[in-house]
Amino acid sequence: MMLRQGLHLVRKLYRDGFKLTGLAGRQSLGQAQLPAPQPDRALTVSSWPFSSPPRDYSLPNESWTPEMQRLYDHYSALCEAETEEEKKRGPWRRLPSYNRTLKYATGGRCLSKVLQAKARLFTRNIEEPGASFEYVVFLNKQEKSCVCVFQAGHLLEGPPGHVHGGAIATIIDSVTGTLATYLSGPVMTANLNINYRSPIPLGSVVLVHSALEKVEGRKTSISCRVTSSDGGKLHTDATGLFVSINVGHLFGA
Ligand SMILES: CCCCCCCCCC(=O)SCCNC(=O)CCNC(=O)[C@H](O)C(C)(C)COP(=O)(O)OP(=O)(O)OC[C@H]1O[C@@H](n2cnc3c(N)ncnc32)[C@H](O)[C@@H]1OP(=O)(O)O
Numbered sequence: 001m002m003l004r005q006g007l008h009l010v011r012k013l014y015r016d017g018f019k020l021t022g023l024a025g026r027q028s029l030g031q032a033q034l035p036a037p038q039p040d041r042a043l044t045v046s047s048w049p050f051s052s053p054p055r056d057y058s059l060p061n062e063s064w065t066p067e068m069q070r071l072y073d074h075y076s077a078l079c080e081a082e083t084e085e086e087k088k089r090g091p092w093r094r095l096p097s098y099n100r101t102l103k104y105a106t107g108g109r110c111l112s113k114v115l116q117a118k119a120r121l122f123t124r125n126i127e128e129p130g131a132s133f134e135y136v137v138f139l140n141k142q143e144k145s146c147v148c149v150f151q152a153g154h155l156l157e158g159p160p161g162h163v164h165g166g167a168i169a170t171i172i173d174s175v176t177g178t179l180a181t182y183l184s185g186p187v188m189t190a191n192l193n194i195n196y197r198s199p200i201p202l203g204s205v206v207l208v209h210s211a212l213e214k215v216e217g218r219k220t221s222i223s224c225r226v227t228s229s230d231g232g233k234l235h236t237d238a239t240g241l242f243v244s245i246n247v248g249h250l251f252g253a
Pocket residue numbers: 018021173174175177178181182187188189190191217218219241243244245
């Protein structure tokens with residue numbers, strides 16, 4: 001019964017364009033210093049089941065470097081297209097980001113109640129601002145592309161002073177997966193192919209550009225390039241294959 005209700009809600013969320021990408025309980029550490037979330041009607045959760053709204057982790061916080069803030073401001077400005085050229089390229093929008101995925105992804109029968117309460121999105125599970133993944137994704141649905149501004153924190157170290165390859169894979173999976181989800185609905189990563197071209201210094205800000213390559217039946221292929229913030233240096237390039245799933249796949253149905 002609970003499983004059926006869960007599936008119904010998940011399907012509804014996807015039908016509604018995945019407006020709800022996450023759920024969080026109480027506001028968490030560091031919240032007091034954060035600027036108030038900007039109202040964004042298109043992305044508002046209509047029936048919020050908790051007393052406090054969730055923290056949107058993609059908004060600026062005190063850990064952001066001037067470069068991170070500059071790029072955030074740059075892409076935020078593109079969200080308000082003014083010139084004809086900008087309008088032709090289609091609207092950009094900032095995607096909010098929470099520390100839980102779907103409410104019922106934690107309500108499935110294969111997860112215990114303890115796990116349900118403790119489950120957190122991998123990229124948003126460190127509360128200390130700036131310690132791990134600081135990122136914000138801007139989507140251009142018309143161009144079928146997105147860009148993520150990513151600041152890699154000190155907990156993501158791999159080689160001394162540089163970002164761990166697994167952390168780079170994680171941000172690539174998240175960004176390409178987000179684009180695939182927005183374009184094709186519920187998907188799972190079937191294949192990621194990553195070329196590490198030059199190391200990313202810890203604490204630096206990079207751009208993760210993703211674009212649709214093709215859709216073939218249930219398969220959505222996305223390409224990805226991680227560059228320095230001025231675009232001059234290629235750090236990583238990758239391709240991702242995402243396969244559309246029936247949401248019941250996540251619940252063993
Ligand atoms: C807004 C939300 C943002 C969320 C962002 C977070 C992104 C994070 C995403 C993830 O990390 S997901 C977690 C990691 N992925 C998994 O755990 C997936 C595990 N694998 C599976 O569940 C299944 O293998 C999968 C759903 C991917 C496919 O199984 P299916 O049984 O549904 O599909 P099937 O095997 O019939 O394959 C369908 C097509 O895909 C192709 N395919 C499947 N796996 C492939 C593969 N690995 N490589 C190449 N092609 C593959 C397959 O050949 C076939 O092609 P054709 O239609 O042309 O015949």
